[in-house]
Amino acid sequence: xxxxxxxxxxxxxxxxxxxxxxxxxxxxxxxxxxxxxxxxxxxxxxxxxxxxxxxxxxxxxxxxxxxxxxxxxxxxxxxxxxxxxxxxxxxxxxxxxxxxxxxxxxxxxxxxxxxxxxxxxxxxxxxxxxxxxxxxxxxxxxxxxxxxxxxxxxxxxxx
Amino acid sequence: xxxxxxxxxxxxxxxxxxxxxxxxxxxxxxxxxxxxxxxxxxxxxxxxxxxxxxxxxxxxxxxxxxxxxxxxxxxxxxxxxxxxxxxxxxxxxxxxxxxxxxxxxxxxxxxxxxxxxxxxxxxxxxxxxxxxxxxxxxxxxxxxxxxxxxxxxxxxxxxxxxxxxxxxxxxxxxxxxxxxxxxxxxxxxxxxxxxxxxxxxxxxxxxxxxxxxxxxxxxxxxxxxxxxxxxxxxxxxxxxxxxxxxxxxxxxxxxxxxxxxxxxxxxxxxxxxxxxxxxxxxxxxxxxxxxxxxxxxxxxxxxxxxxxxxxxxxxxxxxxxxxxxxxxxxxxxxxxxxxxxxxxxxxxxxxxxxxxxxxxxxxxxxxxxxxxxxxxxxxxxxxxxxxxxxxxxxxxxxxxxxxxxxxxxxxxxxxxxxxxxxxxxxxxxxxxxxxxxxxxxxxxxxxxxxxxxxxxxxxxxxxxxxxxxxxxxxxxxxxxxxxxxxxxxxxxxxxxxxxxxxxxxxxxxxxxxxxxxxxxxxxxxxxxxxxxxxxxxxxxxxxxxxxxxxxxxxxxxxxxxxxxxxxxxxxxxxxxxxxxxxxxxxxxxxxxxxxxxxxxxxxxxxxxxxxxxxxxxxxxxxxxxxxxxxxxxxxxxxxxxxxxxxxxxxxxxxxxxxxxxxxxxxxxxxxxxxxxxxxxxxxxxxxxxxxxxxxxxxxxxxxxxxxxxxxx
Numbered sequence: 091x092x093x094x095x096x097x098x099x100x101x102x103x104x105x106x107x108x109x110x111x112x113x114x115x116x117x118x119x120x121x122x123x124x125x126x127x128x129x130x131x132x133x134x135x136x137x138x139x140x141x142x143x144x145x146x147x148x149x150x151x152x153x154x155x156x157x158x159x160x161x162x163x164x165x166x167x168x169x170x171x172x173x174x175x176x177x178x179x180x181x182x183x184x185x186x187x188x189x190x191x192x193x194x195x196x197x198x199x200x201x202x203x204x205x206x207x208x209x210x211x212x213x214x215x216x217x218x219x220x221x222x223x224x225x226x227x228x229x230x231x232x233x234x235x236x237x238x239x240x241x242x243x244x245x246x247x248x249x
Numbered sequence: 250x251x252x253x254x255x256x257x258x259x260x261x262x263x264x265x266x267x268x269x270x271x272x273x274x275x276x277x278x279x280x281x282x283x284x285x286x287x288x289x290x291x292x293x294x295x296x297x298x299x300x301x302x303x304x305x306x307x308x309x310x311x312x313x314x315x316x317x318x319x320x321x322x323x324x325x326x327x328x329x330x331x332x333x334x335x336x337x338x339x340x341x342x343x344x345x346x347x348x349x350x351x352x353x354x355x356x357x358x359x360x361x362x363x364x365x366x367x368x369x370x371x372x373x374x375x376x377x378x379x380x381x382x383x384x385x386x387x388x389x390x391x392x393x394x395x396x397x398x399x400x401x402x403x404x405x406x407x408x409x410x411x412x413x414x415x416x417x418x419x420x421x422x423x424x425x426x427x428x429x430x431x432x433x434x435x436x437x438x439x440x441x442x443x444x445x446x447x448x449x450x451x452x453x454x455x456x457x458x459x460x461x462x463x464x465x466x467x468x469x470x471x472x473x474x475x476x477x478x479x480x481x482x483x484x485x486x487x488x489x490x491x492x493x494x495x496x497x498x499x500x501x502x503x504x505x506x507x508x509x510x511x512x513x514x515x516x517x518x519x520x521x522x523x524x525x526x527x528x529x530x531x532x533x534x535x536x537x538x539x540x541x542x543x544x545x546x547x548x549x550x551x552x553x554x555x556x557x558x559x560x561x562x563x564x565x566x567x568x569x570x571x572x573x574x575x576x577x578x579x580x581x582x583x584x585x586x587x588x589x590x591x592x593x594x595x596x597x598x599x600x601x602x603x604x605x606x607x608x609x610x611x612x613x614x615x616x617x618x619x620x621x622x623x624x625x626x627x628x629x630x631x632x633x634x635x636x637x638x639x640x641x642x643x644x645x646x647x648x649x650x651x652x653x654x655x656x657x658x659x660x661x662x663x664x665x666x667x668x669x670x671x672x673x674x675x676x677x678x679x680x681x682x683x684x685x686x687x688x689x690x691x692x693x694x695x696x697x698x699x700x701x702x703x704x705x706x707x708x709x710x711x712x713x714x715x716x717x718x719x720x721x722x723x724x725x726x727x728x729x730x731x732x733x734x735x736x737x738x739x740x741x742x743x744x745x746x747x748x749x750x751x752x753x754x755x756x757x758x759x760x761x762x763x764x765x766x767x768x769x770x771x772x773x774x775x776x777x778x779x780x781x782x783x784x785x786x787x788x789x790x791x792x793x794x795x796x797x798x799x800x801x802x803x804x805x806x807x808x809x810x811x812x813x814x815x816x817x818x819x820x821x822x823x824x825x826x827x828x829x830x831x832x833x834x835x836x837x838x839x840x841x842x843x844x845x846x847x848x849x850x851x852x853x854x855x856x857x858x859x860x861x862x863x864x865x866x867x868x869x870x871x872x873x874x875x876x877x878x879x880x881x882x883x884x885x886x887x888x889x890x891x892x893x894x895x896x897x898x899x900x901x902x903x904x905x906x907x908x909x910x911x912x913x914x915x916x917x918x919x920x921x922x923x924x925x926x927x928x929x930x931x932x933x934x935x936x937x938x939x940x941x942x943x944x945x946x947x948x949x950x951x952x953x954x955x956x957x958x959x960x961x
């Protein structure tokens with residue numbers, strides 16, 4: 091999976107305080123800037139598109155618009171990808187490296203809540219060395235005694 | 250003068266010119282606007298040092314307008330002076346930007362005289378005007394708008410000019426051409442496109458003379474007007490390229506000196522008048538104004554070319570004038586999306602089992618009412634994108650005129666079905682193929698007059714361009730009564746070029762299909778019009794892209810007919826819904842020949858892998874769709890599945906699918922950025938149950954197999 095070439099200015103993105111939608115993948119908590127979120131819909135039938143990487147599940151009909159759906163669990167290598175009652179699709183607005191804004195669905199295990207993250211909760215992403223690729227994380231937030239990884243969703247999706 | 254200042258003033262001068270159109274001797278129409286515009290011009294000059302003659306001229310105009318204000322109306326004399334003044338100002342302003350100012354005509358001071366000589370001869374550019382640099386940062390939006398307008402005006406002008414050939418005195422047409430140049434002049438002046446402004450002005454003046462019956466339009470005039478329109482078009486194309494960013498900004502030069510000289514020349518030669526503008530001013534001005542006015546009440550004259558109805562009178566052309574609104578295509582698309590969605594949602598409601606249990610007549614009535622309304626709504630929203638093919642057809646008139654003159658042939662183009670409506674996008678894409686085909690007809694089809702006469706045909710050849718609806722398609726026919734296609738020669742050429750095997754036996758249809766092969770051209774001599782060996786294959790490709798097809802019929806010595814079948818719209822596709830395992834796909838009906846369940850003896854294979862189906866004695870390769878897309882099919886046994894014979898690139902191939910589900914019309918949607926590289930698919934559609942179905946692209950699907958990229 092190739093990733094967009096990151097310029098130095100881009101890679102120095104610091105986590106910013108603000109509102110984040112938190113959701114679960116497995117039992118880990120992740121957050122996306124709420125300004126990126128368009129809507130959250132329940133799981134629907136996905137039409138798979140051939141010749142695509144496994145994490146691109148296919149396309150759905152969002153009120154007449156056809157949007158691609160990415161399974162974040164597969165994207166991040168979670169082994170268990172069963173669809174449950176709580177599984178849903180978070181529709182986000184992302185910007186491609188070509189500067190085109192597109193809507194995209196993300197399959198997540200469960201949506202939790204909107205977190206109000208203040209600067210004091212934030213921490214830089216720790217360096218895992220080569221063990222873990224962290225370029226799509228902007229940072230970590232400790233809220234209510236739990237760690238939420240904040241995603242740079244533009245970078246997660248563009249590959 | 251500073252540029253902004255210059256712009257301001259020339260813009261006001263333009264506005265003043267427009268106000269002049271409304272004036273009438275003995276009335277005060279336009280008096281107040283002209284007065285206030287003049288004051289504004291004075292204001293702009295008060296802050297800047299202005300060349301003396303301009304300041305003086307403004308002073309004079311002030312005097313005239315004040316006099317008119319006092320009297321409460323314009324005198325004919327005053328109007329004549331103002332219009333000359335206006336023209337002088339325009340010239341003076343343009344000149345001041347690049348050249349020394351024209352000498353101030355002393356005659357302006359002789360207020361009583363109507364014989365105002367013209368500064369034109371002095372200001373005619375003996376050198377080319379400087380190239381124009383676009384102020385993209387400032388004017389990009391305005392320019393973009395102007396490009397669109399200019400395109401329309403130029404098209405209108407061209408159509409008008411061509412119809413002048415038949416009816417050189419048609420006032421409507423003259424007026425509409427005049428108006429076109431006038432608007433171009435106004436816009437280009439405003440946007441500081443100097444040379445364009447000047448050229449438009451010259452052409453406008455020429456038309457003005459014709460409008461006043463001082464000039465009989467001859468083919469010389471028409472040629473020069475067309476040449477002028479072409480130059481303007483070329484210039485606008487250059488502007489457009491920069492505005493759209495396909496070319497880096499650089500100054501655009503527009504050589505107009507020769508053209509301007511030509512215009513002056515034809516005006517003089519054609520009318521015997523010393524100069525086009527002295528013509529307009531030496532006349533008693535009483536003549537100018539009433540006429541200008543009498544033509545005003547028709548705000549939208551229809552300058553449509555009626556080639557085949559020269560006998561038709563004025564009256565039918567004055568069709569009812571309908572208003573129209575320009576709408577952002579983005580809004581239109583979302584409206585169409587939503588209507589499509591609504592129809593799906595409505596179908597879901599209607600088919601809801603809970604509803605079926607209710608036995609209410611009232612409900613049934615209401616539901617059917619709802620269905621009717623939503624059907625109407627869908628139909629209308631689809632028709633929003635539809636435009637008549639008229640303008641594309643009219644472009645061909647010009648083309649035929651030019652081509653036949655160049656080739657030394659006599660050709661008449663007859664149009665019919667211009668009102669046939671097609672999706673706007675299709676019409677845009679259709680223009681190129683039509684040009685190619687018309688070129689071919691003129692170049693290869695129609696014979697030279699002497700040959701035609703020798704063959705017992707009228708010297709003047711005829712090309713018919715017809716459009717009509719047929720079934721769900723639009724059919725466009727290009728028929729010529731020329732030499733027809735020489736099948737023998739086509740065959741010989743194809744062999745020579747190695748397009749077919751030396752001893753291949755082909756049917757007539759297959760031979761004609763060779764014309765579409767890349768690199769095929771039968772032109773005996775290479776002209777600058779056609780016969781470059783490109784052409785028909787491009788036509789074919791374009792038509793394919795529009796999901797249409799093209800057929801050829803030809804009788805030697807009698808002529809040929811090219812028939813293009815096109816879908817009504819690119820937004821909807823007539824498709825065959827098939828399933829493979831859980832997935833459903835849509836195959837465009839146009840590319841499907843037939844479908845059947847094969848028997849075991851129809852299937853054979855090569856090397857244990859390359860499977861083939863024998864269809865009526867013909868062996869076709871069998872392609873399993875599930876292998877392409879790595880799907881889990883319901884069955885791998887062809888005799889339990891369905892074979893669909895598809896046509897791609899002139900070859901038939903068989904696709905194996907699990908089931909045929911339905912034949913239905915679907916609204917095509919793009920798959921978007923994420924899937925732009927996915928091969929084998931052209932798009933997606935929302936099916937009746939709200940789910941997404943993928944539309945297969947038969948051609949690229951087949952190519953997948955050929956590139957052996959399959960399964961890996």
